[in-house]
Amino acid sequence: MTTSALPALSDIPEAAIPGLLRIENSDRDATTPIILDMLRSVYPHDQIFGDFCPVQGFIEAPPRELYEYLADTRCLEEWTYSLRGFTETAEPGLWVSHDRLGDNTNIYTRTVANPDAMTVDYHCAWDQSEHLWMIYLMRVVDAQVVFDKPGSVVLWTNCHHPFYDRNPYQDTAPDKRKVWVGDFWEMFSAGHQLELDNLRAIAEYRAAHGLPIKPDWMSE
């Protein structure tokens, strides 16, 4: 019996990638202590939330309905902390609202959703709609599959785009606004968790009371 019939790594000279740990060069006895050493009881905030901001949770509501709710940009009016007053622009699918974290601040949002994968990506930006660089990646998973129980798992990841540290669109910013969205990056993990908690509370209330997860006004 062979361990592999596939020509794995045949395109790369042996030892060309140092530090690659595979069962062939590091057996279980050698690798187990390495893995145990990587486990910690406390992880530095920066290591978990430095370049990525992952939050996730279980929601007791049907996944397909939850997906359809999230796929409608107007849902952000309900479960986000600070996005309010959504109106569709002249450009179909592009919505403008206020991000009340900043004074006088417009935020533009285009939602890209895939019903097969149940992914919902919000492409957003403050002040201008030409370059939607703030991208909130969400995925709804059927909890029956991953937890063997009814409900939804929501995975939400955000990547630390360099514009969070430096606004390249200064000319579109309102006069005298003191804050920039990236100033809040360090708070995103807690802020997004707060918003995911909002989403859970709203969806679970509707599910428990027999209301549609996506309210009727959103379908009009």
Add this chain to the structure above:
Amino acid sequence: MDFTDPTLRTPPVSLADVSGYLPGDPVGTEYFTQFSRSDRMAKNVMFRAPKGRHHVGRDETAVDMVERAVAPLVERHGAREISNIDVLLTHTQLPDNPVLGPGPEVARRLGMKPRWVFDIHNGGCAAFVHMMWTARMILQTTDARTALIACTQNCAGPVFTQSDIRGLAQAPVPGDGCGVGLLVKNNSAPILDIECRTYPEFAGDMEFSTNGDRKYWEPGAGQGCVTFTESKVAKVMTRGNRLVPEVAQAVCKRIGVKSSDIDTFVTNQPNRLFLRNWNEAMELPPERHPDTFDSCGNLFAAGIPVTLDAENRAGRLRNGSVVLMAAFAHAGDFAGAAAVRWGAAR
């Protein structure tokens, strides 16, 4: 034996004693809530602020505070030992004279003629560790035998009770106090290791502003205060969360002690959140991370020695135990940690 080990060639230096001084009667939080701009803010202040703090009197100088903090050392070690100090280092939060530190006058007041006197400004809330590091170097490399280090925090009363400032949510958090340490070239309470790091990338994020265009030395309206921009608060918080455990862990690693085995961990005490986060990061039960926040507020550089003194007087520091100190300064431009095998138990 590793004969290249520098510790074999340098004499041990001990933190032989600590002492503290808190000025005046405690000031209750009601003093500040009466100036809060709303009931909501008053409640927030009650929740976040310490229950009490001390405010330095209008005519009490940093020199006065150091003299009072040193008095118990004079009592315990004798006036002669203190007047024979070779090295005097001071750190003052708000110098009484902006162009001159208090060192020479402290020496005169204590009857000392030290050969090395430095007034040091950049250690901020980590100044006690910073000065242990500097004093140890002088003791190890010269014939100097003893050093006195003094940290004075004296901006709570003068700055944070100004009429425009006292209504701010952060006004009730600082408190005044002074803490001093006696370092001796011997093995009675040896400094096991010290780590001091400067982070230039975080320099300049803290400002002293008069809330207007006026420079602080120019005449005119506008009350002076240390400020961070609103947007920097989260950044400073995250840095502080990281920096203090980072330097503390570096020292633990070098002295071969797991952070969870440290007997007593003493840090600066800017607020309750930092205290909680640091003790979680070090995996220590809260009782092994004592502080004086509730009765003294944020004591800036004086926090470490004042808390050490309070713990020592309460009999909670056992000789032979490992005491780890750690702190960060300003908006994160400096951090330091020092471990001592305690030898000054009361």
